[in-house]
Amino acid sequence: xxxxxVLVTGLLRTPDLLERGVTSWNAMRERRLVGRVLMVTxxxxxxxxxxxCARLRDLGVELIVRPDPPIxxxxxxWPQMLAMDIGLDHLDPDARVFKTRxxxxxxxxxxxxxxxxxxxxxxxLPPGASRVFDQRVWVPWFELTTAFYMSDECLFGLARDxxxxxxxxxxxxxxxxxSCGITHYRRYLHPFRAITDAxxxxxxxxxxxxxxxxxxxxxxxxxxxxxxxxRCLASAYAAYASHFRFDSPDGALEFRHWSSxxxxxxxxxxxxSFAPAQAGLKLGQLFCNADRWLHALxxxxxxxxxxxDRFAEQLGHARAxxxxxxxxxxxxxxxxxxx
Numbered sequence: 001x002x003x004x005x006v007l008v009t010g011l012l013r014t015p016d017l018l019e020r021g022v023t024s025w026n027a028m029r030e031r032r033l034v035g036r037v038l039m040v041t042x043x044x045x046x047x048x049x050x051x052x053c054a055r056l057r058d059l060g061v062e063l064i065v066r067p068d069p070p071i072x073x074x075x076x077x078w079p080q081m082l083a084m085d086i087g088l089d090h091l092d093p094d095a096r097v098f099k100t101r102x103x104x105x106x107x108x109x110x111x112x113x114x115x116x117x118x119x120x121x122x123x124x125l126p127p128g129a130s131r132v133f134d135q136r137v138w139v140p141w142f143e144l145t146t147a148f149y150m151s152d153e154c155l156f157g158l159a160r161d162x163x164x165x166x167x168x169x170x171x172x173x174x175x176x177x178x179s180c181g182i183t184h185y186r187r188y189l190h191p192f193r194a195i196t197d198a199x200x201x202x203x204x205x206x207x208x209x210x211x212x213x214x215x216x217x218x219x220x221x222x223x224x225x226x227x228x229x230x231r232c233l234a235s236a237y238a239a240y241a242s243h244f245r246f247d248s249p250d251g252a253l254e255f256r257h258w259s260s261x262x263x264x265x266x267x268x269x270x271x272x273s274f275a276p277a278q279a280g281l282k283l284g285q286l287f288c289n290a291d292r293w294l295h296a297l298x299x300x301x302x303x304x305x306x307x308x309d310r311f312a313e314q315l316g317h318a319r320a321x322x323x324x325x326x327x328x329x330x331x332x333x334x335x336x337x338x339x
Contacts, residue, residue, distance in 0.1 A: 003035035004096035004115050009083035012045045013103040015052045022059045024108040038062045040083040075183035093160035100154040107252040119330035129324035130195040133161040140248035144286040145209045147202045147236035148189040149181035164191040176203040180211035198321050202232040216284035234314040242325035248289040265293045269305035
């Protein structure tokens with residue numbers, strides 16, 4: 001299997017954690033699992049910490065320093081998009097890429113499993129389904145209630161697929177209501193707008209799911225009673241199931257406190273997974289870091305309830321819109337999930 005490349009973007013935060021990651025990638029490089037290790041950062045960062053830059057170069061990191069972006073945007077979206085764009089310019093379109101950031105550590109056993117498990121990222125679609133990527137993209141988690149609110153702190157996929165997750169379209173913050181998760185859904189939703197208009201109602205009406213507000217759970221209850229919202233959610237879940245993999249076992253990711261140990265969706269009637277007790281953060285996010293639950297839901301394998309029945313009906317509309325999927329053929333082995 002050909003090596004994958006590592007692309008680190010952003011600020012030179014937590015140099016000890018970054019060096020820990022580089023050391024693990026270099027160990028993989030000795031086994032020819034990893035090819036190049038690149039980092040894109042900004043001139044102000046390099047000027048502030050020249051010792052870290054020198055140390056990274058000594059460790060074999062290709063450091064790419066660019067002028068600071070003059071405009072940062074909501075949630076620093078423009079530096080994030082630009083750094084990834086610049087990094088991918090240095091890689092072949094068919095390269096396999098682990099994109100990460102300097103203040104994150106991923107268990108190298110999990111990273112190796114993602115890169116080497118046969119068939120894990122294969123993208124196989126049923127007849128009539130629309131394709132956006134050539135292979136699935138791995139990300140650690142998604143949030144249950146806001147369409148395309150998915151992890152972007154690290155991801156793994158083909159460079160030409162990751163390129164589709166970059167856009168400089170300001171309409172997301174000018175034309176549509178801005179709400180919690182905008183830097184996430186503008187990245188992941190954008191390429192799917194080329195194949196369907198199923199997500200326009202989400203952008204116009206449903207970006208506000210009450211996250212971070214005192215009315216979060218009242219707002220969510222109102223949304224879940226709205227079949228049009230459920231249709232957006234079902235369409236998003238169908239896109240997740242066809243084009244992404246989610247697998248971030250507890251303890252495998254060091255980043256923020258929600259990166260491990262938070263409640264997960266239940267293999268129970270659907271409404272129980274949308275309850276306040278399942279929230280992973282005080283803003284009210286409901287996280288899922290394993291796609292076994294996602295595929296069980298879409299296959300109708302959860303115990304039935306009223307919400308689940310209505311969701312299944314809307315899932316039929318998603319299939320009619322070309323958002324269909326096949327269940328993945330391969331899962332990561334348990335042995336490889338343990339560091």
